[in-house]
Amino acid sequence: MSLESIAFWGLAVVLLAGALAVVLTRNLFHSVLYLALVLTATAGLFLSLDAEFLAAIQLLLYAGGVVTIAVFAIVVTERLVGDRITQTSRQIFTGFVISGALLVALLVVFRRAPLTISRPAVTGDLTRAIGQSLLTTYVLPFELLGVLFLAALLGALYFARPDD
């Protein structure tokens, strides 16, 4: 067992256990914390795939930004409602069946597909490649992302305005 595989399987376990905890915990706040754990484990997986830039972005935006926003939202709504929000789940059995079926279907697809087994060697700097790609091949979606952020900003401002 190489270090890589240990790392990989360890991260995988943490990831999946955290994910299960996210969906099954009653306490919403705990769910958000477990989500943070999942996102961090994902960043680790990115690292194992030699995608350092993405790991960094994942930690910054996801584990940092999204979790923070979620925590704020819970705090605000908890304030509104007045007591700790507890989770109860509905339709567990059907959800389980559907998800399980989808999982099985996906695994079947993977098993049958002809996929490469070994990784090719890393050629060059992936971060540089991403940057170049962003600004040449995918420059249009890149610019549109800017527009999207502008729209989101405006939307957030609109939501945040005081009631007149």
Place this chain on the structure above:
Amino acid sequence: MTLQAYLTIAALLFCIGLFGVITRRNTIGILLGIELMLNAVNINLVAFARYLADVSGMVFTVFTICITVAEVALGLALVILIFRIRRTAVADHLDLLRG
């Protein structure tokens, strides 16, 4: 690690996220489930990008992360607004579209 391993992990994560979306009663809980699903997609994209030596997968991941962030922000803002009006966080109570 084989590509299939990564894909399997991503699939598992995706289905757990789907399970969460379907079963959670609280709206924020649903959003968390969506997060998990999007994360699984990201893992998938990066794994393919790495094993097929194509950097576009990673570029797509950048895009999805950005869009997800915007979506979560606004989604949670909506949830807060709804709470202000309807005084409830439970998704079951938000059934105005009922036929």
Place this chain on the structure above:
Amino acid sequence: MAASGIFALWAWLAPALAFLLLSLIVPLRRSGRPAAWLSIVLAGGALVSAVAAWYATVPGMARRMLWEWIPVEDGVLTSVGILADTDATRMLILVALVSFLVQVYSLGYLADEPPPSLGRYYTYQSLFAFSMMGLVLAPNFVQLFICWELVGLCSYLLIGYWYPRPEAARAAVKAFWVTKAGDVAFLVGIVMLWSRTGTFDFSELFEMAKGGSDILAGLGLVTFCIYLGAAGKSAQFPFHVWLPDAMEGPTPVSALIHAATMVTAGVYLLFRTSFLFEQTPEVLAAVGWIGAFTALLAATLACVQTDIKRVLAYSTVSQLGYMMAAIGAGFSSVGFLHLLTHGVFKALLFLAAGAVIHAVGTNDIFAMGGLARRMPQTFVVFLIGTLSLAGIPFFAGFVSKEEILGATWVGGLTVPFAMLVLAALLTAFYMFRVVFITFLGRPALAGAPGDHGAAAGHGDGHAHDAPAIMSLPLWILAALAMVIGVGFAVWHPEAEFEAPHWLTPLAVGAALAGVVLAWLVYGLRVISADWVFARFSVIGEAALERFWLDDLFALIYRRGILGFSRIVGWVDRYIVDGVVNVLSAWTLIAGDRLRRIQSGQAQDYVYGIALGVLLLMVWMRWPR
């Protein structure tokens, strides 16, 4: 020879012109008397043309003029036109003559009608004349059938001329229904014949029959169906029930349609197509038997009638039976001869009866009496007609009736022969019964219960002979009857067969016996009518009920047809509509149930999406 065709054509088209003008130019029709004169003038022209056509026709040769009508691939399906031979032109003269005389007579009989109604009457009369002549001159089955239906329509229109009267309306519908049943069979027969032979044309069929073609073998069903059509129109048993009720129409209509022309169309049809019937002797035998039975049955029924027109109606049925019997015996020309003579004297009798009704105001013979003194001319012509009908020598009906008796004997129909002899006796009896009660004896008291018809006519106390416009046709017909009677007696026509030598005495004897019996019962009052009735009580009672035939038909109609309609209606309402209603109810229920998918819960929709994706994946990868 060509001239005969042209004349026949003119005779046919003159009333058509009258009908077109009267039906299209509404003010002309509503003006009453001018419309009548137009129709009469054109009818007169038709008569002249018909006589000319007969005169120009060479015996044994026929003039045929055809116009193609319905084109089909390689040829024409059927044509319209005329087929004018000696017999057709004779019949044409009868139709034109009686039609003309009746139209003149009607001007007097219906003088009190409002002008629009009068115009309507003459429109129908012209249409009838046109249709009847088209039937007579028809060269093929199709034109004959079309004109057949047209005369049936005219009969309906004219019986129901006084349609505000419910009895008249009902009688018109009854006539239409009963003849329609026969017409359906007729049509079936025509089509079957066509499918077998490929043609409708009389001349072509005649050639086939003469040539002994195999095509015409085994035609029993076809000829029987054609006979059924004739049976309906010519009031053979059991289709005779419409004719007595048809007396609700004006008397001139009865004279024209229900004595001389339309009802004889059936006889004419069998006569025209006798070459077909000769191929199927068993059908001819049936024709003969039914004809004789009808003659006897109707004669019996005539003995108990109190309405003068009903007596004459049953008498017509009876005489039609005679004609059919002659055809059934295989001597169709004999039947045709009787058709011609009967047309003359029956029309005469009806018109005379009309004069009586017009004068007295009622149809009931027991409300009349002693009219001979007050209406001498009418009495004379009626007597001439009666003697003709009874078959007394030197009068019109004698030779033709005797020939029919001879034909049935020689043709081997023995029992029908006996029935016809008995019917001859009864004919003389019931006709003279009418004569004695109506014209001789003591008049019924004015103010008697049967006298409330006085409002319609002049009342018994003021009975007088008819005006000239009515009596002139009467005298013309009477003179014609005498000419025929005496003429036949002197120049005896060639008989097709050798009658037994005892036939003439038997025929005359039966007639005289009937006259004497009537004289004893109703003239001298030596034998009481009630005693005679009591002797034949079973038959008499049944006759009064018209042998329950009308009730039988009504029962069939009510139970059978209406019951069937009710069943069909039930099926329509509960099964046909029911299927539709069930489907619509199911649609509503399904919609209601499916509505629950829209729960408003966003998570349920996610669940649906996931399910959809799953199914798509399975479908795409299945089976690899």
